[in-house]
Amino acid sequence: MLPPDDVQPAVSPAPQPAMVPMPASLMLAIATRAEEAGRLDEAEPLTAHLLRALPQEPRVLHLAGIVAFRRDRRVQAVELVEQAIIREPSNALYLRNISEMYRVVGRLDDALAAARRAVALQPSDPTILHNQAVIHQERGEVEAALTCARRAISLRPDMAGAHFAVAEAQLARGDYAEGWEEYEWRFRLPGVPPLMPAVLQQGIQQWGGGTLGQGTLLLIGDQGFGDVIQFCRYIPWVLSKGQPTVLATSTEMAPLMRRLFPDLPIVMNWSECPAFAAYCPLSGLPRLHGTRPDTIPPVLRIAPDTDRAALWRTRLDLAARAGDLGIGIVWAGRPTHRNDRNRSIRLTTLAPLAAVPGVTLVSLQKGEMAAEAAAFAGSGRLIDAAPEIADYEDTVAAIAALDLIVTVDTSVAHLAGAMGRHAWVLLPYAADWRWFRQRPDSPWYPSLRLFRQVAPARWDEPLAEIVNALGSFSPAR
Template structure:
């Protein structure tokens, strides 16, 4: 089960494009407006090469055509070339492409570059150019959130919703801001909009069954869906005992990766990971909807830790392996520096291994990599003083992850699933958060009411991972020295 998109509204093409510079009658065989329309269709369909070819015809004849330059910038944006996209979009505006859509798109590019002051200016310009467009204040809210100006973010999202009450992106951003502020009640209500965002993967196949309202279902089966990311499943699984007290007959749809973990946590619970295996049910509910139904507030978060335990046989086996891999006398510090690249906020939460250089330079520790995925390749370039144990090829599943965590002294990680595992197991972990963190980590605190064993480290400035890692390294050095 994958997560709904919490990304901002996708960059939009200029509506009904009208060329800023009229070509000569024979400059472009097809009218430029038709070329823009086709290129836009290709862009929205993800056919970037085809869209690029269409725009090439226009730009070869009119290199300074503003609308074509902006669309070209959008193609670069979709290809991940954010800086180049911004340059073309700024050039398009300088050449006369002055409209709300162009400024909204440019604001989003600036936001992703952490040019947050520029993002605010561009979004405000979009609002001024088209005060009736709800996407203008929504774009402004995105930038305010990243600057941790949460009251301004809430105000901007509500402005957008005044104009378009059913704008799911604005509801979702409002939810994130309220939850991050600790206003959990209204935050949970707004969070219910997450699966209505365009492009979000559906929670489940279409059904005529209702979403559960939290009431008893005696004699009827409830279907829970382990939605969103792996960490979310771990985090919200704490509510399953609360659910079972109301609905004894429960089936859980979850990913194949999480099925063994949930089976260990709740023996006897019916689990499946293919929709064609789903049993009949009377109502359904996503895991991420359970805090709202339980009326969760900051002082009522279920935190009976540990509620996840590793397989004892695997724990023993991994302790023996680590004894042979880690030099004796060193603190065993697990590390995980990157989440899944497909996560909508991965650019903000993941780092590279070399960013951890201040930690890798410490004496008295051995680093144990719990990293999976493409970022593992960075280990080949590791040059730190601390020994680094790469477990990628031996780490087969999350059961292994839990067993390894049981044998470590500490985990240092970014905001990814491994941190949730450590927290649910009650293991000491230091989590390094982005400047504007995910809502669950709240604000201005080093602890987490969701996971008492976690210590949270926060950015002093946006995208200053160097300063944050130096702080973590200094704390780790003190910890080792005090051993």
């Protein structure tokens, strides 16, 4: 039975050893190792303690900035690392890291200046040169990006990021010969998920374009939905070789691929995958095909399902709206896309379109950003069709019922292009390689028209161009 509260125990407890404070250098080392290993829940409290104890120590300020950046507290991160640089201005590591932070927050001039200072201090660091290459790429300075990336490769030949920077620059320039070869490094980039489960890939080589005898070739719809739409045009070329072929793709893409290739076996789960002798991602086919800008295969025309097309014509009967021009809009892509912060916009950015007389906007936006349509729809100039869109088959049918699509760089741009429909694509200043540089059209999709930013983060000019172009736009009804 426990004694009452006012009764002392007969035996005094053994004295506890005094707590010995951990040396700051040891705590900093532990916090640094935790951050580098991605254990932010462990690194953050240690770093916070160090920052309170040593608020002027540059190593602590730098580490606290790195942790804050990885926690998406970007303003705080930049301020902390800036303070570290003030106290230790010749530390190339601090300058290297803040150059990347500046790039991500859109301060490209500051990013380039910091990268150049870092290179001057540490010219043999390939990571600094790679960072500088990416900054030049986002500034639209493709030649400078190539120079920096090649220097990084000369210092570290197996640096995947630098090779991929060369690929993006060369593909954007239209130099497809080197571009496709360097593009193969994309699967070696840090953090990129494997193409397939290791157990399936073990001991099997990527297809080189030749014959496999009796074996089956597995094509894989890799990367995003737009990539599958863009590169599926190579499947007839593969099938022409007479090789037994299976396509592995997502549940979202499978219905479209089945209508394009009714005789091609398609699997949507790795557990359903048959034995195969070789594999190839769809995005690897242009290299094997030897594609150059003037030999891009024609797009495979996607047509809507007849019944769904009739349903969507009824849903979007714009004749009942006094003959308004029906414009489908998409303003945001997948947030996990590595360049989404540059390509996606807010719905309010498209407000100038709603002000054009005789226009009805139709939201085809899916995902989290679709919620923005609710407030905008109150203006009476927007129909929110997204709740009725269950899959890509619905998106195809909706596009077919509209006169024009205005979209940022998303899979809907690819889809409209594959349908041969009028689509105007809003592109960031440093657009993805597939849209080339400067040109207003696309050899990948002849029905698309490209509207580009004249400077990073500025959408006013391309939107003004679109509003102006609407004045002479005459759709085929």
